[in-house]
Amino acid sequence: MDSIGTIVIAMGNDDVLGEYTCTPYNQLRHPGGVRPHPRHFKGPPQVSHQACPSVPAGGGPGTEHQLHGHRAAEARINWTKEGDTRPRQFQVLEDGTLFFRSIRKEHHGTWVCKARDNLTEISTSTTVWVTGTSPHAVTNLTVRPDVFAVNVSWEPGFDGGHPQQFTVWFRQTSHGPHDWIIHMVPDGDHRLSVDHLWPNTSYQFSVLAQSDRGSGPFSQIINTHTLCVPTATATPRRPPAPSERARPLLPPSNLAANRTAGGIVLRWAPPPAPSLLPLAYVLEYRGGPGAWEVLHSAIPAQQDRLLLTGLVKVRGHGFVGWHCGRGGREGKRGGRSGRG
The missing domain is CATH 2.60.40.10 (Immunoglobulins)
Known part of the structure; x- marks a missing residue:
């Protein structure tokens, strides 16, 4: 309280809550005849x-x-x-x-x-x-590019009270316009590896959630770029053994092409024995009797299939040929092994 009788509360808390009265006194400490006036202090609002x-x-x-x-x-x-x-x-x-x-x-x-x-x-x-609605959009969509694949992951949104399924939508954005390609995601998974992509190529990805109540909104579209094919380092090599010199480097066999909704799927078998194991495959193509052109120059030797998208039918020719050669230790160029 100051000299003129004003009460000052520097910090308000629960201890100062209550009812206050003010009574005047004279110099002899006799209370005055003025009726006390109560003063009430209130706490902050409360929400239960x-x-x-x-x-x-x-x-x-x-x-x-x-x-x-x-x-x-x-x-x-x-x-x-x-x-x-x-x-x-x-x-x-x-x-x-x-x-x-x-x-x-x-x-x-x-x-x-x-x-x-x-x-x-x-x-x-x-x-x-x-509840009782279509699913909500997925969140935290993440893409991690590799050379021939992109790993996509996300966090599901609220399912609206019904089981939901996911599809990954992607398209190539390099070298002209391309249609969206759809990959189904196995039930219960929140990630997917999209394989058989081109290296050093731009793509867009989005994820859609669906249930028996309808489709939710698409997730955000994320742009990514697959990695380049690693350049092999020139390391010293031992001279080939006599047994290896006698072994040929044969082309892959049983090349076959199947048309699917997503594109053309090529499959082949590794070179038969006694061939040397290849380091990589080279895919060439031509439309009609023209010259062969390189379509893919670095297919890993462990791979036995490839998805081709964005192909255009060649007018005036009844077929398109594929030539799958091999690159090996001897650096030879393979011959044609199949046609689709």
Whole structure:
């Protein structure tokens, strides 16, 4: 209290809450005849734990739903959806209740309840679960490129109360426009390795979630670029043994081509014995009787199939030929081993 009788509270907390009276005294410490005037100090607004409970909107879209609130008499209640600045179809009633006249898929998520009076503001949050809808978009989509493949992973969004499946959509963006290619994801998996891609090539990837209630929105589109084929280092090599000098380097065998919805799938078998093992394969093609051109110059020797996409039918010719040769220790060029 200062010299003129004013009470000053430097820090307000629970200890100062209560009722205060002011009584005047004279110099002889006799109380004055003035009637004491009570003064009341109030704490900050309070929101009970039941004000924003986590409850499912089990009725599904199109039904009424409300989150009952409780507040102090002078407190003002405001509800907002976390991470969303767009206006939503909801009401805040006079008692602080969050009211949805027609619950919708967009209402799913975390809602923040704020109570404010003249002293301070407090907040709490709850999650509204809207079931019976199509899945929500996946999050945290990640792509990790390799030379001939891209590893895609993601975190599933809310499934709307029904089992959901995922498909990975991708397309090549280098060398002209290309259609989207769809790969199904095995049930329960949240990652997929997309193989048989071109090295040093740009691609786009997106993931779609679906259920028996429909398709959710596509995830964001991520651009990536496959890695270049590593350059072999020139290391000293031992002279070939006499037995190796006598062994030929034969081309692969049983080259076959199958048309699929995603493109042409080529399959082949490794060179038969007694051939040396190749270091890599070279794929050449031609449309009609023209010269052979290199389509793929570095197919790993461990690979026995390849998906060809974006092929265009050659007018005036009834076939397109593929020539799969081998690159080996002796550096020879292989002959034609098949045609599709």
